[in-house]
Amino acid sequence: MRKPYIFLIFVAIIVLCLGGLYFENMKFTKAKNEIWIGYNYTKFGKNVIKFKQINVEKQAKLNQLEEIFLFSKKIEKPIVDLAKYDVQLTFRSPIDVTVEYSSLLWFSKSGAIIKINGFNGYRSVNIENAKSIKNIINYIEL
Incomplete structure (x- = not known):
């Protein structure tokens, strides 16, 4: 029962990191x-x-x-x-x-x-x- 939650937390962390990276790239576009x-x-x-x-x-x-x-x-x-x-x-x-x-x-x-x-x-x-x-x-x- 705990394995799906750990997997969802891991996916959420990756999504947040990729979203932050995308936002920073958009903010500082040349x-x-x-x-x-x-x-x-x-x-x-x-x-x-x-x-x-x-x-x-x-x-x-x-x-x-x-x-x-x-x-x-x-x-x-x-x-x-x-x-x-x-x-x-x-x-x-x-x-x-x-x-x-x-x-x-x-x-x-x-x-x-x-x-x-x-x-x-x-x-x-x-x-x-x-x-x-x-x-x-x-x-x-x-």
Whole structure:
């Protein structure tokens, strides 16, 4: 009569250990995409865009950045100088080194203007979302 209970306790312990291992792996999953950031140096007389890779530790930050981009508000005519963007962001897949999409960003006092290449039109985000974007990409004010 005791043998089935011992077997069930042993199975329960194995299931709990495997569940904890799975949870820890899900909690610390590395980012599946890479972000490359290019600063626009044409403001300073140089006609150069230098790209560098941004190290994003968690996939959740990339998901947050993509949500900000996708749920931003469409606008007809942006009130910024379109030739002088602040940052060019490129989302790349590290596995096959292909560019998933690229976007241009203009930061302003009221938030940010986003132009996602591949989509028509411009989008805007509020100040809080613009600060989140700056934190995620480690933006350096030039």
